Amino acid sequence: MKKMLLVVRREYLDRVKKKSFLIGTILGPVLMGLLIFAPALIFKLSPDTQTTVTVIDMTGEIYGQMEASLADTLDDGTLKFSLREYPAEETGLEETRRILNIEVEEDAIDGYLVIPADIIGAGKAAFYGKRVGDIKSLEQIESALSNVVIGLRLSARGLDYGEVRGLVKGVDMETMQVTEKGAEKRGGFDFIFMSSFLFIMMLYMTILMWGVAVQRSIIEEKNNRVIEVLLSSLRPEDLLFGKIFGVGAVGLTQYAIWGVFGTIMTAYGLTMGGPVAELAGNLSFATLGFFILYYVLGFLFYATMFAGIGSVCNTDQEAQQMQTPVVLCLVFTILLPMMVIQRPDSTFATVISLIPVFTPIVMFMRINVLMPPVWQIVLSIVMMILAIRFSGKLAARIFRTGILMYGKKPDAREILKWLRRS
Amino acid sequence: MLSIENVTKRYEGHTAVDDLSLMIEPGVIYGLLGPNGAGKTTTIRMTMGIIQPDEGKIEILGEPFSESLKEKIGYLPEERGLYRKMKVLEHLVFLAEIKGLSAKTAVERASHWLERVDLAGWEDKPVEALSKGMQQKIQFISTIIHEPQMVILDEPFTGLDPINTQLLKDVIVEMKDAGRTVILSTHLMDQVEKLCEKICLINRGRKVLEGGLAEIKMRFSKNVVSMRFTGDARELEKHPDVEKISEFGQGLSVTLSEGADPVVMLRHALDCGRVDRFEIGEMSLHDIFIAQVRAEGGDLDEEDAAGSQA
Known part of the structure; x- marks a missing residue:
């Protein structure tokens, strides 16, 4: 455990200290901010003549x-x-x-x-x-x-x-969403869709980005040949999970930075009014909590899969072919919310939100649109944890054998044999 | 210190280590020799618990392998590398900490060793700024920084210049003097000859030869003479005591049949021609190595055959 934490620390500091992390972290919200504020800004800045x-x-x-x-x-x-x-x-x-x-x-x-x-x-x-x-x-x-x-x-x-003019004046219909406790809040398809979609895209992008980072980190480890030195000091599991947790923590750090950034932006947005203020006004701590929870679960699940892929590949190119099914799973997952949003309490939505591959994004979407029963949320978390334990175990087995294989890439039959062994 | 009993490791299509048994006493420098692919690295990896043997038993310090033993062993693998972007001192401290040292001790010892290997002042440089030889010194420090009771060095000399080779040898001897066990896996025979007290030669996963270096050399050397001879070598070969003659540029190396008296051979040589130099010679470990591997039907690649000249 202590050794795993040392790996976490090394992996974490190594990444956070990199210039690319700084640039990515700052550039992300700046780009997003530009996207939101650009039209208003351009309009404001355009000279009044x-x-x-x-x-x-x-x-x-x-x-x-x-x-x-x-x-x-x-x-x-x-x-x-x-x-x-x-x-x-x-x-x-x-x-x-x-x-x-x-x-x-x-x-x-x-x-x-x-x-x-x-x-x-x-x-x-x-x-x-x-x-x-x-x-x-x-x-x-x-x-x-x-x-x-x-x-x-x-x-x-x-x-x-x-x-x-007074006689032909039309009617303005405001959409209000009635939530759990009978409270009302402003909502509507556009609003729910936009705010949910923003979060879902963030979940999708960060899970994919940091999951692939784990995979690359393992391939790098094989190529720089540090692995055997490390294995003479710690268990392969310490190394594998140290890497996964280290990279995951980098993702959380990025969120924290964005959170601070977002709060400042929101404060500014609130004074300005407009859609940003509206979005921020509707954000609850519960939503943020669920967001972090499903990021952590989703990241761990996908990162273990990417780790398994990294363990059997020697180059990023090789890994790119093998990771396609996993990436497609994620891509498919961000298409699902379009279907879920219309009937968030349908059987279809309920079932797919409990399948671990889809849970992080779909369940988060459901929570955002229409709070599902508590047992479903709990069940989804339990299912995710079981799935992570399972994929973690598989990844550890593949990792243990694959990490020392240089050169030839093993075929599916061989990998199955590694899984059955030990 | 280390006991390997009837250990076998099979891979798809071949047996890397075949019923191998070794006993290594504490406080010796032990040479594990063999051509490439003989099973040295596999044996070492099994000792380090990185891979598991299919059969047999390995005990270190009298106990079966466990994670906590890793802190008592130092291992310099043949496939070795460092995190290129990490700073030298940071890197050494990380590798020392995963061996169980506290951060404080790790920094102290790392600084001490950097001084010792002439790398003081490089602490805050990234590893990639170091030359290959310098990186190898860093790797060596990380192998011994936790003062292990047993050190396994897999081809530690490759890529080192003579000065650093000497530095490494000094440290190895120091460790032995401090009562630690050093296992040296290599095919550089002259290094083995200078350092090791005991050796084991393995080929194709099997033990070919084991014992004290001096004793082995005695066993193989008493019936070899080398001489500078002018005359007809074919005449020499006719003598019943001669088993084999190898011609070198400077002279001949004559292998006598067992029990033959070298003096009889000298007389015979004088009868056949002129003798400028006659020496009842030792067979070098290199020759023993090659002879044994060839006798086993092993394949020697260029590198192995040229081993002792390197």
């Missing part, structure tokens, strides 16, 4: 009202839209547009709007501009124009726009 629009109003009655409804100001107090009416005769439109095209081309104006005379009936107008990607501004212009047109149509029939 005045949009200059020339309006050719063939009806002669719309421009005035439009100008009134587009009276937003920028941060510095200037108008967001600088509008200018361009008088145009029906016959001169082509000529006018030619002139305005040149103005657009020379950046004298951002664009021009052509309001045809029949807009009330036809409901069609056209905007010409160089930067037609500024959707926000274009939408604003469009809606201002629409409102004016609708208003004109209504008043033509003697109706008041404001009154009609």
Whole structure:
């Protein structure tokens, strides 16, 4: 036991001190943060400038009202839209547009709007501009124009726009999830799916990443020939499980760092409001606890399998072929939540969440979506522990024999023989 | 100290060690010799409990193998390596700690040994910055840092320059003087000849020869003479006492039949030609080794045959 802890310590420090760990740990959340905040940030950072629009109003009655409804100001107090009416005769439109095209081309104006005379009936107008990607501004212009047109149509029939708007106002349905104790929380498919999926992707990625790290570590051990020196001092099991626990602890450390990082981000997110705050507000310690629990169980289970693979291979290339079935298991597991999320209490969901290969991700998903009965959670944990003990034993047997085999890769028949022996 | 009784280890298709028995007394330097593939490493791995024998019994210090015994044994495997990224001192301390030393003692002894092998100042360098010979010294330190009662060294001299070879030999002799047992597995016969009191020659997993070095050399040497001879060697060979003549550039090595008197041979040689030098010679361990392995029908590869010249 003491010797195993020495291996854990060595393995752990070796990894944590590496630059790649630091980079991976910092880069991970930074990338994730960018993904979440980038749109908002870009929107915020994009310079607020005045949009200059020339309006050719063939009806002669719309421009005035439009100008009134587009009276937003920028941060510095200037108008967001600088509008200018361009008088145009029906016959001169082509000529006018030619002139305005040149103005657009020379950046004298951002664009021009052509309001045809029949807009009330036809409901069609056209905007010409160089930067037609500024959707926000274009939408604003469009809606201002629409409102004016609708208003004109209504008043033509003697109706008041404001009154009609009040009458046709729709209904806003909020989705609330009723949880165990009759408490209510905001939820809904999108919300549950997004928050669960974020965690599931993290579980999947970390289990895979650190599981493969164990495998590589064993292959490395074979190649640098330290193994026999070590085996003259400790039991192969000390070495194997020391490695697995050491690498697993690195994963937990990474989570701890991310946790701190996340808390800071969340604090910032809460002040900002928005989806992040909502997500953070819904996070409970129980969720985090289950997350860590299923990471540990999932990692141990998959790491022992990867360890077995590493023991029989001499190079990473060899291992890559052999690990495919295990990796496919994991990949398959992250596809399952799509099915589980719709009916988290179905027999199908219950059964697969109790199969150790799928448990870490599927059971965590179920807990996140709709808390399953306690006995199912306990059963899943017991099943996982049994599975880990079993795969750990197999891995230890393969490891003991495989670790001293250099050169030839054993075939399946030979590996089975190792398993039966001892 | 170490007793191996009727031990057999079979692998798919061949028997690596075949009914081998050895008794190694405490406080000796014991040479375990044999050509490549003779079963030396397998025997050692079974002694270290790394692999299990199929049959037979191994006892160390009077008890069957157990994990706690590992702390009393030092083992320098033939397949040896170090963690390349680890720092020298850190690495030595780790290897000492898994041998049961406290961190404090480990640091003290590691520093002492680094000084001794001329590697002071390298403590904080990563292992990969060291030359191969330096790394081998680190490995050697890790083998003996816990002051084991028995040390097994599998081909310890490969890759060492003469100065470091001498350093290693000094330490080995010191350990013997301190009453520890050193088992030296090698095919470098001149090292064995200089160091070992007792040897065991194994070939194809079986013991071929065992005993004190001096006694073995006596047994094999009394009927060999070497001479510088000018004349017809074929005439020499006609003498009934001559079993075999090997010609070297500088002279002849004549193997006499058992019980033959070398002086009779000298007279005969003088009758046949001119003799500038005549020596009732010892057979070198190298020759004994080759003769025995060949007599067993073993295959010697270049490395083994050239062993003592290396």
